[in-house]
Structure formats: structure tokens, C-alpha cells
Amino acid sequence: MNATTLRWIGDWPWYAGVIAATVLAIAAWVLYRKDTGGMRSGFRFVLPLLRALTVFLIVILLGGPVLQHRTVVGERARLIVLVDGSESMQLADPGMDSGRKIQILERLGMLNPGDVALELPQASAALGAARNLGERTKLAEVPTAEMSKKNLTDFAALVANADGLFGKSGKGADQLARFRSELAKPAADLAAREIKSLDDGNRASQDLVKLGEAAGRWSAEVADIFQKSINAEGANPLVKDALGRFDGLARWQRVQALLLEGKPGQRILENLAKKFDVQLASLEGDEVKRVWQASSNAAPLPTALNQPVGSITNLTSGLSFGVSTADKAGQGAVLLITDGQQNAGESAVEVARILAGKKMPVFALGTGSHVAPRDLAVVHAIVPDSVFHEDKVRGEIIIKEEVAPGLPYKITIKDGEKDVLEKPIELTSEGKPRRSVPFEFPVKELAAERLKAASADVKARTVPLDLKVSISPIDGEKELTNNEGRLRFRAVTQKRRILLVDGRPRWETRYLKNLYQRDEKWEVNAAIAGMRGEAGFVRTSESDLQEGATDEAKERAREGKLPGTKAELDTYELIIFGEVPKDLLKDEEKRWLADFVGKRGGAIIFLDGARGHLRQYGDTPLGALLPVEYLDKPPTGIESLGLTSRAAGLAPFALSNEIATNAETWAKLPLPKSVVGVKPLPGAEVLIDAKAAGDSRVPLSVLRSFGAGKVYYHAFDDSWRWRYEVADKYHVKFWNQIAGFVAEEPFATQDKFVSLDAGKLNYEPGAQAGLRARIRSGEGTPVDAAAVTAVLSRDGKVAAKIELTPAEGGLYRGKTAALEPGSYEVTIESAAVPEGQIKVRAEFKVEASLNIERTLLSVNEELLRQIATTSGGQYFREEQVDQVLKLLEPLTAGTVEESESPLLESGWWFALLVFLLTAEWLIRKRVGML
Template sequence: MESLLRNLALQLGASPAAPGEELTPFLRFERPWSQGLLLLVLLVGSFLIVRLYLSERGGSIAYRLGLASLRVSLLLLTMFLIAEAVLVVERVDLPYLVIMADDSASMAREDQYADAELVERAAQLAAETERADVSRFSLVRSWLGRENGALLESLQEQHRVRLYLMAGSARELAEVDDPEDVGPALSALDGAQAIGEQSLLGTGVRQVLTELRGAPPSAILILTDGQSTRGESLSDVAPLAARKGVPLYTIGVGDDTPPRDLALSDLVVDDVVFVGDAVRFDAKLSSRGFEGLPITIRLFETPPDSGDDALASGREVASVQVEAPPDGQAIPFEIIHRPQETGRFDYVVVAEPQPREDGVENNRLRRTIAVREDKIKVLLVDGQPRYEYRYLKTFLERRPESIDLQVVLQTADPEYSAQDIVALPNFPTAAEGDDGLFRYDVVILGDADPLYFSASQLQLLADFVTEEGGGLVFASGEFFNPISYQGTPLEPLIPVQLTGARNPFQGGESVQPFRMNLTAEGQASPIFRLADEEAVSEEVWENLPLHYWFLESPRKQPAAFVLAEHPSVAGSDGPVPLVAYQFVGAGKSLYIGLDDTWRWRIGTADRYFGRFWVQMIRFMARSRLNRDRPAELATDRSTYQSDQPVLFRARFLSAGLAPRSGEVAVEVERGDRPPDRLILRSTGDSSDSFEGILPNPVPGDYRIRLLPPPVLEGEIPTAEFRIEPPADERDRVQLNKAELVRAASLSGGEYRSILEAENLLDDLPPARKIPLDTDPPIPLWNDWRVLSLFLGLLTTEWVLRKRKQMI
């Protein structure tokens, strides 16, 4: 009836409803009949009319009853006209109905339901809108968008529908006032991403209630996993909603069973290695829901740029089994692999997926590694044929397939160089050429007298490190190295400070036998790995022969890394450093503060002595051999929380390649989004080092690369890192059903699972319409259409009586 009157009002000239309005027409009588008189006239008149027609002759009884009904209709219409009926049109404002969708990072999760029926329902819901994934936020889109937004269209008929996102705060996404608004609203929802760093559910509901305090909504539908990471929870704000008469209908999205997940992180491995090297892949494994379960971690070698098909096209080269740690903890592990072929390879570390594990994207880590077989050109320089020199020279001579050795012995006879094919008569005086210093990759400077070098030779050796990226090893001795190099161009290259350094023997002191202590950096360094397995290597170190001499240098250089230290003698900065290295310009230098590593040969020949020196030489040669990467780009960590700034560092291996402007640019990419540009500025400490900070990054996987200028030959430096949501948002991911049920109950609403909410419309409260205005009454009693109806009924009755000759 209301729809009929609404159409009649529009036909009689009433203005259509504006967006968000509704027309409520009804009849009113200006001269109303009393109810008793109306009933008396209607009953008496109808009785007399029916009796009169039944008493007449002609036509059947049904025919005469039909004529009587026409005459009764004329009676009703006459009473309608006498009462002066008018059509009154009231305009009412439709009440709001609010839909709030949680777009925090936990809603990007794809749940692994234990119940097969729930798995099927989630797949069916996603299929209704042809979505490929069944993440929580994707299910929200599908639930609102199925059947082309039929739910929104139905709600819009009696409400003004507002759609909000609610991670962090409530943000209005769209308003649906008529059917044409449904499509844009769904498109806006499709463009949203579940990347919010916080879930302030209660705060968001309170914000909406405050915003609509003049016209409280009929109800609020909340699609969420129920986890509030900050501020008020939904049950905290539910009593306020109840006082305002606004029930909360909570729609649970997700699985309420504890999450199960494995994750690999913090992979550390050298970018350049050599054939036959024991390459260490150090990483960490964290888990949820798998504590104590043995997890197999595999290492695959794949062709470069093999993409998502890496495992299918690669081969497994190593594996290790690790016991999953307790929830929230990470356990370090390592995999050792010895590559046997040269080239560039992608290595993928993969934790074997487990049943009902949440996604496997974080189960793998990838690194590209260059495997080389270059002969390392080594120049060994010493003052006299001490044990360290003789054993090292003999060992390196026996490795012509990987070491190209030449030596300079300062105290040797002039004929020595003619008798020994690896001996040189003098230290090189030129930089380039077959006899130049720059042809070498590593120089091992033993206990050589600096007075044998000219000033230009010392400067040439310094340039070999800082400009050419060479490696310089200071192998200490009792007479000259390194104390005698104080004040020379080599002093800044020594990783320890010479001020206060002393030789205990020269003071007449006795040295108690000792064994070096490895620092954390030393334990992680490939130099000191004397066995493939870490536990075996530690056992080897505990059983190496003792040392009987060391150089006491109390302080390291500020930028140096200490790898080994004295177990009992302390300097001004802590234990006396015995092995340390530092980056200097394009290369690096290493200091060894003892002279009897040859003792490690006792009972084992060259097994540990030789391995140590080969690994150290390869470590020092990497910068020199890795010339196809003229610059390095790195972040200070591989994984960050979203509230942590990311520090970028760029270092040019040759100062001549660094831009003179003091700035370089990097391109920052995240997923399919357009890349951003970030400027790194010179650190001031070195003209070849640059730093920059990326503040407040959003969660995701990032890749950065160095942009020209400068113009670099070879591979463009790149780096990767990951931004994770805040700990609460990442850790509290299971559906909080109890909270959603409680909030709905306190507010007078209901709880439903998104997989079981098909009949929600039937349970929503009726819309409470708000009167706005009343149009001027439209007279019906004197309208020509009503008069035409009266005459039409009268004429029809006369014609029908005439046909049966009842007149």
C-alpha cells in the first residue's frame, strides 16, 4: 500500500526523494467521519445495496453480486469525497547503518583451518567473487561483494550505509545512498590493503559513535579478527553503544586456533667465494606451534634469476635438521656447502613446510653468490727466515693451483732470488706492470724492517690497499712489525693503535703460555672455521697448541673488528686484541699480534695451520677480486619492525668512483608499487661512504639498488630487507572469538562467523526513520482523476444493468 501511495504521490507532482531520504505517504481526511457513523452508513448502505440487487430479476446471482460490488464501491468513493481526502507526503531521513572492516596487517593472513568444512566454505566464499586468495581481508571483500553487492543494495533500501576501515582509526571509505553507489564502494574496498600497523578496534567504534552522535546508526557491523593491539577493546566500548541503542553485530574473520608458522631470517653468507671453499650459510629459524619438532632445512643451488621456479630447476646440495624453538624465539643454524663449479648461482635456503602452516613465503631465503677459481696473487715479505715465514712459504708454494706466490726476504743473499723461483730481489717500486705492486691481490707483511723500504714504496703499499682494494696482512714479529711502522704511511692501515703498544720480551718480561679467545665476530668469521661443523671447529680450537709470544697493543682502531683476543691480558679498551681487521678505502687490512701460528702444525702437519692461512688469504682477497662490484650497498639489518628506521649504507671500493657532490641516490622498491627515490649523503668520515635513513616504512619486502650517477662498470649494487608489522600485530593473529561474542552481547547485537553469516539481514533491527519535513497536502476529493473514477464506476454499472435489461 505504501509503495502504491508513493507512486501516486509522484504522479500527482511530489518531488522525488533526495539521496538519503525516503517518502512516507499517507491519506488524511479534512472532514473525517466519526467511526460510528462511518461504520453505520457503510454497513446499512452495503446491506441495502446487496438486498436490492438480489431481489431484482435478470442475470445470475454472481452477476448481480458483481453489480452490487460496483455500487458499494461508489458508496465508498462518495464517502471518500465527502470527507475531503488529501494525500500527505512526509519526508524522512534514513538512519545510518555502519559497516567497519578491519584492515590491520593481521587481516592479510591466510588461515589454515583444521576443519575441512571451513576450508571448503572459505574457498566457496572467495570463488563467489573470483578471488584467488582466501586471506582474511579478501574474504571480507568477497562477503560484501558477492552477488554484485546484493547485501549493500538490500541495506541501502532502508539505511544510509557508511563503510569504514578501522586499522589505527576509523576512516570513512564510502557512503552508499542509492544503488549506483554500490559499485564505487566495492571498488574502493578492492583498492584497500590490509597493512595497518595497529588494531584500535574499540577506539574506532567510539570514534564512529561520536561522529554520528546526532543520528545514531541502527547498528554497526564489524568485520574483524577481534584482536585489539592498542587502546580500548570492543567489549570496553560495547556498553556505550548499548546506551546509545546501537547494537554491535560482530562478524568474526579468521581461525581461533593458535597459529602455526616457520620463518627463516638473517641469512649471512659471503657474496664471493672460491671453488672448494667451505661456504657457511648462517641464518635463524623461528617457529610458532612447532616447538620441539625436528625441522629439515635444505640448501638448493639454482641457476641465476630462476625466479619462483628456483626449486624445480635447482638441485639440493646440503641439508641440516634443527629442532624448532619455543614460540617467539629464534635459533641460529648453519649449512655448509663446498661449491665445485665456477659461475654465479642463486642459493635458496628452505625450511620444509609443515601441515597447516601459515603460508610458506617466509620459509625460504635467497642469495646470489659468485663462485670463482681465480689464482690469488700473494706477495710474502719478511725480514728474516723465521719459522712463521718458512712454514707459510713452504705451504703456499705447494698450492700452485690456487696461490700464485712470490716472496721478498730482506736479509737474503743477492743470489737468493736467482736460486728460488718465487723469490724477488727487491720489493716492487712501480704500481703497474708485471713487476708492479698492483698485480698482487694480497700482501703479507711479516717482521720486515721499514728502513728497507723507501718512502715511495711505503706510500705505494698504502695506495695498494686504499685505492686498488688490495688486502694487507700485518703478521707481527718481535723486532719490527708493527711497532716500527709508527709515523709511516702504513700506520693508519694497522687495525690496532700503536700508541702504548709494546713487546713484552723487550721489557724483560716472561710470557705465560696462552690460547687465543675468539670473539663473537671471530666465531662467525670464515677465517677461524677449522672444521666444517661449528661444534667440531670449537673443539679444534680448544686443543690447538699454546702460544708463547704476543704484541701487547692496548687499543684497537675505532673502525676495526676484533676477531681474537688475549684470554687474560687487558688493555685500556678490554682484552688485548690479537687478530683484528678493518676496511680502509677500497681494501682492508688485517693484524695478527702473534708470530707462532706455525705451532698449530705440531701433530697435524698443515691441516689447521694451512686451512687458517688459506681462509685468511681468501678473505683478504675478496675486495680485490670482486671488481665487477665497484660499490657495496647494504642495510644495517635484514629485518626491521615498522617503527624502526632503516639505515642504508653505500661504500665505493675506490674513492675515485664516489661522486664529488657528496650525494648518491638509491631506488627503493616494495612489491608492485612505484619505486621511491632516497638520497644518501657522505658520512664525513670518508669521501667514499654514504648513509641515509628510510623513516616509518610500511610492512613488506623491499629491494634497493644504487642509481646513476655515478657511472659504474659491472654489476649494479643491490640489497634486500623486510619490514614486519609491530610485534603485537604480528604475534596476536588468531581470531579472538570470545571478545567478539562478549562485545556483541553487551551491546545487544549478535556474533556470527563470516563463513556462517548468510542470513544476517533477517536479524538486524528495523530501521528507525527520522522525520525531516512534510509536503503541502495534495487534495484528492476534488481531483479530476478521482471524479473520472467515480463517473467510470457509475457508467460501468449502468451499462452492465442495461445489458441484462435490468433498467
């Protein structure tokens, strides 16, 4: 395959040469036209054109145009180069041992070979390779006698090489003697062993694995000897300066230098592209982003890599990309450049096994120090999503301690510059990989400060709190960016409101009232007919809710009373409606209840009973809400309770953690004494049922959507019996979960016209946020079928506009696209609201909840070695990149031959200039201008 492309290699950039040539050609045209004013029109045009073309072709040579000829000889194998684009690649490695640093600096051209004697680092590397060989032997299938013998010989050669380098260094005489007795001699003896049978090979392989483990230990010890020698002798100024510059280089910068920088012949990507069909890709989160691909038209090499910003490391996605490529191409390989700290996705080793089956080995190049530096880090802060503002928030901070035991440090939690804790949490390190530290503090003052700053036109039901968790650094700690974390939760400033209505005192309503009064999320008002001595219900009056009264005074005035107005009824989220005789409610109150669910979007729970009062509402507006049709007779012979398949998968019906044990728990609950006979209406869902005689199922609870809200029907009124011998264990849990399931989630903020909510306060990158808005008129009535747009801003800039879909009751819903990390704000636009009257804003943040990328600071060599050996490849450290290139070379049969032809030296270019000048001379002579 042949291709020719034009490149520019002059002192001027190509565009400067083109602009200069064009300007001078136009100038030549204009000046020449003045001298040809009296000529025929044809010559007046041709002569200036010839001169202008000549000037253009001469001046453009200042850009250094070169024709590059590229010929592909043979068939090149496919090579996928995958570069880790996660945030951990921004880390530097000042804690890496000096031997490795110096070898990397020499490979990058920042130190001259020979400036430092590297026998010990080279010995350490040889022992690391011996350890790798032992690891491959452990993972390999049963070897033949010939394979076993080869492995023994290769292992002994690596150890012998390390022995020679160790001895040549002249350092660590005592350690050298121990090394020879513990490893060098046993390796030589093992290589000399005769392998006559398969059993001999198996035993030799087992011994080789043990020696491989010893080689790994000696690799670390030899590296330590070199480090101590560097520290003891001190480095010369050039070496010291180079080591200092290395400590400032991030991992991705070192990878960039290896792939794209350096002198011709040292740039790895350029060298690989001459023999392979190379595709360069970046692993950014779960995505594989293509950066560059060598092609027949000689696509220019990239000049730099993108700065890594991925919040997770998913090596599996990259290897799966290699699998898809293997299906389309023939022989190939994958070069994986990463620190190996996978923290997302499925098993990368399993994908490597698939690549092995496709004859596409993975050669892993590990970047970073193989020894974890001293480090403290905030891994994660565990805190409830919301806390009532008058309570204390309680949670845990997960700490990583990669330090020796006994070191003191402190944890602080701050709101801006203000300490939230009474005093810092003082700790002493335990040397554990993970440690949980509990905390608690009041949130009332924090919430009050934010409420004061809020607009008077906006009513916030929750206040977002964003606090900073910090760990004091210890001596010698290099990575300080992971010493901080965020603590985000909502302070709930208003409890959700329940109206409990019943026609008489019952055990069920008594227990429900008590359990919701104890729950910090709910505020319950129980209106029980006859409880105040009057016949029927007592209703609130205007004097009870007079303007200027405090919220506490209004609640005291409402206690035990039915709402006297529709507007007051709409202040509740949930109504629990018991056995209320039909004649105790006014006709308008029945309409209010129907509108509360259908238009306002509220929820109602019907608690039916044996007296049959609810079935009397069939011919009223309230009857339309009931999701059941009444039967003539109640069911009999109930044996046990159970869940339908639909309810078994819903969290509100989980009384125990496991699905299997949950079913057993429901089956063992005490049975109701009486059950109302009903069957569900079309479109309604049975959630709880009971087993009756003949394996028939009796519906006990039914759910149905009605307009903008939900209706939950309960066919019995003695769930309080579930408290028998277990107290609140099941009864309280069930009713708390049902209330949250049926009632609409409260909106985070609202003004006179709009209520707005954006779901969670924190989202993981790539998640989608659910948006809800309710639009009301100035009179408070729902506005349906309006055009409503959610404006999504990220870090102060508009990121998207989302058209919300209308539902009943003035409710509008929508969902964002996959979210990128950042701070977000949601506002609403709608012509249904008077201009300038929308005040509400909802905020949330998108960032990884676990501070993983800057928590694990060393290269995960074990995982990378597994990936490589499983796929049939090998693992190397970044300073051993040239060994990778040697192993890759036999995999391809093709090569790319390139040559260049500068236009300045081109004969046909010179001939073209001569032709133009000659033509001009002949025409000038003919018209008498010579």
C-alpha cells in the first residue's frame, strides 16, 4: 500500500508561508497590471498571472514543503495501545526507589547512561523477571518435560545474571553471600536437574514457583541496598537535579514522554507505527476514547496526551475493546499502560482469558511505584441523605492508614473556615488498611445560617449542607490531596405532614399515631370523630390559623381537627383514612379529598374494617378513589400472609434483608381477625395477599395510581397484632416504609408559582438526575399542559435545556443525560408563570462518592501480572519498555518504509518555475516589452 502526503518542516508554519506567498503574489499581480495597461485584454491577464504564480511557488518554499512517501511492505499486525486516563495517573511518584527513577530518567533522555552505576537496579529487575517467570509457571497448564526444562534454564539464567550484577556492584557483601546460598545456588541446582517424565516436570515446576517467590523478596532487598548506597554517598549535582525533576513528573507525563517525545528513533509510538497497525486509545472512566490510528494516509502523530481526569479506573472496558478489535483483525496484541488500580467494572482477568483464546496477548506496562508510600487518606464519608434540622447528624469517616502504628493525627470537619465539631477527633494510627471513625454534631445552627441567607420569596423544605473533612498530615506524607473529603447531606427544615382520620378510636389508628409521632420525618395530626366530646369531627376555623401566629401555635390549633379549607388540606402529603361514616363528612370535603389525590398529587391510605363504612362511599367523589370492588361475603379460612411477585421486589415490603427470609417472615406474621372481601379493579396491583382454603389467594392490600397521586387500600385493620412478642420490629418498619412509598417525595424548594426538586444532593459521574416541577397559578390551582423547560447549568454555564413532560395535578417530569462531574443548578422556564416570578433553584453535585483514584498510590503489579500472563503476554515496569518492544517485534510481518522529497530539491518543481518564467519571457518578447 503506497501513499504520498504533503508535510511542512520549515522554520515558518505552513499557514504563514501560504499567507506570505498569497500576499506577495497579489502584490505582483497588481504591480504587473500597471505595466500592461495598453495591451490586448488577453495578455493583460496572462502576464500578471504568470508572474503571480511564479512568486507564489517561490515564497511558499519558506514553509519547507516536503512530500512524504509511505509504503507498507507485508501485512502489519494490529496493536492496540491503551493508556490509562484516570485521575490516579496525575499522581507523581517521589517515593519510588532511586534505582528505578534513574533507569526511567535515562530512558527519557534526562540523564546520560553511565552517570550512575546501575548494577544493583539491573540485578533487582532481573530478579523481578525471575519472579514473573515463577508466577507464569504457577498459572500455566501442566507443562511438558521440554517446557519444564526450558523454564528451569531461563530462571537460572536470570538469577545468574542478577548474581553477576550484584557481585560487580561491590556493595552488600554479607547480603550477597546470603543471596547465593538462598537463591543462586538452588536455582543452578534446579536447572541441572534431569527431567525425564511428566512427574519430574511437575515437581520441578513446584520448586520453581517457590524460588520465584524468593526471587521477588530478593528483588526488593537488592533495590533497598541501592537506595541506601545513594543516600549514603549522595548524588552528584546532575543526578540530584534529575531526581528532583522526576519527583515533579506525573505518571501521565512520563507516559507521554515515552510515547511521543524524545529524539527520532526514541519515540515509541512512532517506532511501533512503522511495523504495526497501531491504534492509540485512552481509558477514561467506562469509556474507551480513540486518540489516534496509524493509517495509509500517514495521519500525523499526536503531540500530547489528554490530561487524565477519569474518576474511575475500568481496565475491563479497554480489554473488551481489544476483544472487539480481535474479531475484526487477524493477529495482534494489546499494550496496556496503567498503574493497574482498577476500581470499577467486571473482572479484567476474565477478559484477558478471552483475549488469550483469540491469540491477542496483553503486554502490561506498569507506571508508578511498586511500594506504597506513607499515606493517610479520606476514603469515604458515610452520612444519611437527610437529617431533621433540630437533631444531630451521625455518621462514619472511612480512613486509609498506610502508616506505621502509633502515629498521632487529627480529623476536623469544617463549614468554610468554621469548625463544626466541638474539638478535633484525635487519633493514633493502628496500621490498618481501613479504619472507621464515628462522628456526630448538631445541624440546627448550620441550617439556620443558610435559611437566613435564602430569599424570602422561596420556601426551602431542605437545606443542603456541604462540609469539608480533613486529616492532619504526618511527617513524610507525600500525597496530601487525598487528606480531604466532602460531607454532604440535607437538613430537613419541615417535617412531612400526615392527616389521620377515623370515625372512632381503634387500636390500629392509635398505634399508627404513636409511631408517626416518634418518627422525626413525619408530623401527624389525628382527627378522630367524637374524641373532643362533640358528635362527629371538629374543624379548624379562620381564628385558629390567623396571620401572624407562629407555626407552633398553628399546629396546636390544628391538633385533633379536620382541615376547614381545601387549601389547608393541601398542606398534607399523606392522608390515612379509616372507617368514617359517610354522613360525618360534608359533600365538599369528599370532593376535596378526591382532588387532594387526583389533582394535588397527594396520597391516601384506606384502612378498611368490619363495619363496612368505606363501601358506603361508592356513590360519592371519594368512592372513585377506592381501587377495589366489594364482594358480598368476607373471605374465610385464611392460613398465612404473603407477598405477590410484584411486592417481593419492592423495598417497602422488606421486613428482612434477604428475599427468602422475607417471605418466611410474612408467612409467620399473626393473621388478621377479620378481612374485608374485595377484588382489585382493572389497573390496580395486589401487593399483600393471603393463602386461604384450597390454595386460593385473597387480596389484602391494593395499590393504584389516581390522577397525580396514589391510593393504597388495606383490607384489614389489625396489623398492630404484628407487635406480638416482637414489639416494633415489623409493625413500625412496615408502616414507615409504606408511608414513604405511597406519599409523593417532597419538593426541595418552592415559591408562589413553582415547586422544584432535582432528586439527590449527590450523584455519581455518569448517573442521570430526575427532575420534578409543579406549576401553580397565582390562586394556587395546578397548571396543566403548559410548556415547561428545565435549564441545567454546570459550573455556572448552561449545559442543557430539558423539556419536561406534563402529568396530572400540575406536575412535570424529566431526566438529564449522563452527568459529568461538577456543580449543577436547575431553574425553570415557562410562559405559564408571570415573567420574573420564578425564584426557585435546585442544586446538586456530581462526583465520585469514594475518593479512590487518589487513595491507592502504588501500582497494582499483581493484577497487571495476572492480566498479562492469563492472556499470554508479559508484565513489565515502565523502565523496561524497550524489552516490551523486543517482544512485540516478532508478532508482525509488515513494515512501513518512508522517504521524503523536499520540494526545494525537486526537479519537476524547478522545471515548473522555469516553464512559467520562460512562458512569461516569450509573451513579453512577442508584445514588444523586451
